[in-house]
Amino acid sequence: MGKTQKIIVVGGGVAGLSAAIWLRDLGLECIVVERASETGGQLHRIYNDITNYPGIKGISGAEFAKILHEQASSFGVSFEKDEVRSISIERSQVDLRSGNVVEYDALVIATGVRRRKLGVEGEIEFEGKGILESGAKDPAAVVGKTVVIVGGGDAAVENAAILAGFAQKVVIIHRGSELRARSPIIKTALNCENVEVRINTTVTRFVGDESLRGVLIRDVEDGSEALIGAQNALIRIGVAPNTEPFSEFVKLDMDGYVEVDRECKTSTEGIYAVGDVAFKVSPTIATAVGTGSTAAKSIHAWIQSKKSL
Numbered sequence: 001m002g003k004t005q006k007i008i009v010v011g012g013g014v015a016g017l018s019a020a021i022w023l024r025d026l027g028l029e030c031i032v033v034e035r036a037s038e039t040g041g042q043l044h045r046i047y048n049d050i051t052n053y054p055g056i057k058g059i060s061g062a063e064f065a066k067i068l069h070e071q072a073s074s075f076g077v078s079f080e081k082d083e084v085r086s087i088s089i090e091r092s093q094v095d096l097r098s099g100n101v102v103e104y105d106a107l108v109i110a111t112g113v114r115r116r117k118l119g120v121e122g123e124i125e126f127e128g129k130g131i132l133e134s135g136a137k138d139p140a141a142v143v144g145k146t147v148v149i150v151g152g153g154d155a156a157v158e159n160a161a162i163l164a165g166f167a168q169k170v171v172i173i174h175r176g177s178e179l180r181a182r183s184p185i186i187k188t189a190l191n192c193e194n195v196e197v198r199i200n201t202t203v204t205r206f207v208g209d210e211s212l213r214g215v216l217i218r219d220v221e222d223g224s225e226a227l228i229g230a231q232n233a234l235i236r237i238g239v240a241p242n243t244e245p246f247s248e249f250v251k252l253d254m255d256g257y258v259e260v261d262r263e264c265k266t267s268t269e270g271i272y273a274v275g276d277v278a279f280k281v282s283p284t285i286a287t288a289v290g291t292g293s294t295a296a297k298s299i300h301a302w303i304q305s306k307k308s309l
Ligand SMILES: Cc1cc2nc3c(=O)[nH]c(=O)nc-3n(C[C@H](O)[C@H](O)[C@H](O)COP(=O)(O)OP(=O)(O)OC[C@H]3O[C@@H](n4cnc5c(N)ncnc54)[C@H](O)[C@@H]3O)c2cc1C
Pocket: 010, 011, 012, 013, 014, 015, 016, 033, 034, 035, 036, 039, 040, 041, 042, 043, 045, 046, 047, 049, 050, 051, 052, 053, 082, 083, 084, 085, 110, 111, 112, 113, 242, 245, 274, 275, 276, 277, 282, 283, 284, 285, 286, 288
């Protein structure tokens, strides 16, 4: 009997778990390395029901994550709670934060994306102390308050419309000259009397004491600064792919996403990438599921072809 092939899947979001389920279904040994305390990735940040995944009329992110985990476990997927820090191509190994080293026959990068940060003073300090993680999670928390929303895309403007129903005032701060969100979303937000938009403006600092008290802004054209009194803020300036451990070993595009072909193969043989980390045009559950199964099928075919050599 030949050696059992071992596939390491880095990241236990939808894409990683889809790849893992399919790898097991194809008879391959598979370990999912996930750094968070539970699998599911971004599903845990979705507070409205998911209604656009074909075949499921409506489900919460947490429930979807639970079902996926149970399904992967029932297929015999192994889970390792750890973080991949780097990889060694020559030795086909991943180095984990715990100090452990694991060998692989094929590697699937399924590390998703993270929210971009502004990188300004007070941003970390006031996280959870006025700077909100989500607008939809607990909109009642902003009743009677002023909320500053940073960003001009769909997520920023959509959150402005949600929070306008609760807050006294919502101020959108956008560094560009016009909002980038889709027009129906902009229309809904701008129809709210208590939503104000400040274009050509950036945030330079979050200020406060035990909690957020205000947001310092700068006009990008004349450089003038002003302080907006605000008890809450929400930052929605886009996402960045989690590619740091792999960036030297696989080709990335100009935005840092992993480049893959139609079989989810990266520029390095035996390394695949699936879901949001590679598919910026369609960062959706459907894409994560589909690319996970594509990579698994491709890995299976590649291993079979190596065996027949
Ligand atoms: C608020 C919100 C609403 C959304 N609504 C919808 C919707 O209605 N419909 C829809 O289709 N999509 C929606 N999405 C998008 C959808 O959730 C994502 O496209 C999908 O979950 C991406 O899955 P993923 O597995 O590619 O990445 P992620 O879910 O980002 O998973 C990546 C995982 O990798 C782990 N990881 C990262 N780096 C490492 C490392 N070095 N070592 C170990 N583990 C690591 C992370 O901890 C994470 O668990 C929404 C997303 C958000 C945030």
